Amino acid sequence: MISVNTSVNLVLPVGTRDHIEGLLTAPIVLVEYGDYQCPYCAQAVDIVREVQYELGDRLCYVFRHFPLTHLHSHAARAAEAAESAGVQHQFWEMHYQLFQHQSALSETNLWHYAHNLGLNVDRFESEINNEHHLRHIQEDMRSGEESGVDSTPTFFINGVRHVGKWDAETLLNAIPHHGSYADEHY
Helix, strand or coil: CCCCCCEEEECCCCCCCCCECCCCCCCEEEEEEEEECCHHHHHHHHHHHHHHHHHHHHHEEEECCCCCCCCCCCCHHHHHHHHHHHHHCCHHHHHHHHHHHHCCCCCHHHHHHHHHHHCCHHHHHHHHHCCHHHHHHHHHHHHHHHHCCCCEEEECCEECCCEEEEEEHHHHHCCCCCCCCHHCCC
């Protein structure tokens, strides 16, 4: 019998191991578990950007890897590419490239993106070929599984899993003490 984790809390606290836009000290922390080949995660990019715009420096956004390799054959390699770019201080630049071009994630495409970002391509290639960042990706996946993640994107707001729709209005309304998005914009 398979045990299903129904946890609604984030098991692994956000910290310096994470890829963060914003400050760790922000009062609102939005964590996304995502897959670079998932079309819903690509849709979530603009939604997260809208939430970031609305909340400004009150938001810390965290992206964690959760490649659904049984559905997306290039997702794990794309996560490696993002991590390798991160070592060269270009995680977010690669992150957005991968989502923007998610139908073109072959190894040739990944090297092309690395080159366009001005990365040390030899180092990038070596790290990917040696699965240098696989442990970090596996830690993300394990923490996701332990937190009840089973699909992408999955969001956590201040450590609590967000269940249901994940459009900008719904996410903003789910944030404690944020107020009604509709009241502020209509």
